[in-house]
Amino acid sequence: MTVPESREEKILARRTHSPVWRAVHALGSLDLAMLLLITLTGVCAAATFLESGFSARVARAYVYGSPWFNLWLTLLCLNLICSAATRWPWQRHHAGFVITHAGIIVLLGGALLGRARGFEGSVDLSRGATPATQVLLDRPRLTVESPATGQLFSTPFDPEVRTPRPDRPRFLPLPDSDVQLVIDGYTGSSIEKTELTPDPSSPNPGLVLEFTGPFGNEPIRIPLVLNSASDSRADLGSQASVEFVPALPKSSRPSSVPTFRETQMILAKDPAQPIIHNTSGQPSGFHFFLGSRKATDSLELEILRPDGSGEVYRLADLLNRTMDDFSGTKILVARYWPNLTLQDGQPASDGDSPENPAVLVMLEGNLPDAAPSRLTLSPGPIPGTLSFLGESSSPTPATGSVRPGEIFSPGWKGWSAKLVSLENNARIETITLPAEKGGARPGRPALHARLRSPDGNSGAARWIASGTSAVLTSSNAASRIGFGLELQSLPFSIRLDSFDVPRDPGTDEPANFRASITFADAKKNLEIPAQLEMNHPATFPPGLLPQVTGLSYKFSQAGWDPQDLNRTTLQVLHDPGWLLKWSGSLLMVAGIFSMFYLRRGPQSQPSR
Known part of the structure; x- marks a missing residue:
């Protein structure tokens, strides 16, 4: 009578006689799995340092997206498939092992699909x-x-x-x-940066100016081209402009300086709502604040100018005295009411206790010229020269002619200009240059x-x-x-x-x-x-x-x-691989659960 072969004997027999099964057992060996896993662990650790030291693109190019990394993952999938195949025919206690391996394969497949088709x-x-x-x-x-x-x-x-x-x-x-x-x-x-480039095909002349002002030693370089809709004018912020025109215009600055004359009633309890009355000209732009730092201190008046500067004075030092402010404005604190009330429609004080203090301030002065400074240039009467007209808050404009390499005053306080170059035929070109290290803007x-x-x-x-x-x-x-x-x-x-x-x-x-x-x-x-x-x-x-x-x-x-x-x-x-990733993860959890809770029961010993 023939004794049935055991499962282990069948596996050994097919491995011995079949080249295919020998290859399956070789590819599914534990030694190959350990080699692949240890290698991948080391490579992923190195990729982490690459990503932190350089960028994610460098790590992706040298590791995650490289052909050899994909080959290693393919070998790992093949090892998992062959490892599960070596247990064939599967028994109940193999369920956790097979499900776990299937989950890893599905998870890797989802990752590869997401990398290939997702973004x-x-x-x-x-x-x-x-x-x-x-x-x-x-x-x-x-x-x-x-x-x-x-x-x-x-x-x-x-x-x-x-x-x-x-x-x-x-x-x-x-x-x-x-x-x-x-x-x-x-x-x-x-x-x-924009640069002036000689161009024989251009019919228009061009120039390069360098401005040096009170805000630093670094000159501001400006190229301009005549008769260009976009390149014949440039602005130096909101306070000045430069323009290259065919002929100089007449000065358009006003001959008289705008003035103002106004009164302000300042309420200590409501300083944001002063009562202002302009008797002449435009609003002054001055603001005042009345109060004291402590309840026991004497009253103080803070003067805030239109440019944001200001000082604090004791009210007693200003009352009924005309102060000549350095801005040219005359300031007079004409009245003071310790406890302001209205009597017959007129302001009055109900006692000397400063419970609701208020003051009446009178101002008179000149407003700063609000029009921006302007420098206008045109081709000069002599070839190779430029004529210029500089206008600012000064009533007298700056005029003259200049040659390349010469420095002149545009008529702006604290500013100087230099004509760097003058081309008969030119155009403006925008070029790209490397930024200096440590620059303020990326x-x-x-x-x-x-x-x-x-x-x-x-x-x-x-x-x-x-x-x-x-x-x-x-x-x-x-x-x-x-x-x-x-x-x-x-x-x-x-x-x-x-x-x-x-x-x-x-x-x-x-x-x-x-x-x-x-x-x-x-x-x-x-x-x-x-x-x-x-x-x-x-x-x-x-x-x-x-x-x-x-x-x-x-x-x-x-x-x-x-x-x-x-x-x-x-x-x-x-990410089109999302479903495979989650399915693979769930299969891995289910497989590990099966290996721990669906173990093979104790086998009976054969009778002797």
Whole structure:
């Protein structure tokens, strides 16, 4: 009689006689699993340091998105599958083991699917603007124009992964051409400057001025071009302007200085509501505050000038005395009522106790010239010279002529100007330069690039900031090169209807961010309004099924502009592997539970 083979004997027999099963047992071995897990643990730890020391893009390029990392994950999945297959035929006590391995495989599959098909980005929305249909991703790209056909080509290019340097440039061949794009520099922060460039094709002259003022030793450089709608005028803040015109105008400054004469009744208990009466001219802009620091102290009067400066005086020192303020204003405290009351419609004092003090202040003076200072220039009567007219608060304008390299006074107090250069034919060009380290304002990343011909000659190099493009030339080719972040199209559009920032009571601190948006699907002729705020994102398509399956797009509040409440920035998250990740996690929990609570019962010993 044939004795039935035990399960262990069957497994040993197929492993001995079948090459396929030998491969399955080799791939599902515990030694291979430990090797893969230890390697992945070390690599992920190194990737954490890469991400903290450099950026998430560097860690993604060298580790998480690299081919060898994907191969390692594939081997781990294969090891899990083969490890479960070596137990075939499965018995009841294998359920936890198999379910746990299946959960890990499903979880890894969801992670790979989410990385391949999902994305995380941002979208800027403005009220009244065209609905957005694209999301900005943190994936730098180069857009290159073919010199032969003019067709545009786009390729991933992350300068942080392998930073180009002059001694280690990166080369990219241009499509349909033997010309190379050479990228030999990168900066994480750039600035834009306007420069005057000689241009024989331009019919207009141009100039460069340098202004030195009382606010620092760093000169302010301004280029101007004649007969240009945008480049013939420049402003130095709100207090001065410079303009290049064909001919000088006549001085338009008023011959007389505006004056004022007014009275103010100042109430100690209501200083924000003075009773002002202008007897002549315009309001003075002066403010007064009456009071005392302690109940036992004598009364004081604070004088606040229009420019924000001021002093505090004892009321007794000013009463019935005319003070000549350094601003040119005469100030007289003409009356004082310790306890102001009205008697027959006239102010009077009910006793000498300062229970409701008030004063009457009389002012007379000249107002500062509110018109901004102006410098106007025009071509001079002699070639190579400029005529200028400088106007300020002074009644006498500054006039004269100047040559390149000469310094002159624009007629503004504390200011001087220098004519740096004068070109007969010129245009203004905006160029990108690396920002100085420790600059006050962050700038955009930029690449330094040039074109190189097959004979080794290179064209002019220039910096290209993120989000911009520039035309590069060589001896035999020209191509427009663009650098920026990748745009991901959405299958729908999103529109901002309103944006509100509630504040904490009594403060200017934001308490919440509320945005009203509208999703629109043109194919389905569908519009769905939605509301989102902090910790309460909006999803589209709506409903439980798209969210559970990971087919929805989640929008969360990400940024705002305190100066413009008609715009906001939303974070966009799309993860089609969401369902697999959660399913895999639940399977792992179920498998581990089974291994602990569904153990194999005690086996009976065979009879001897």
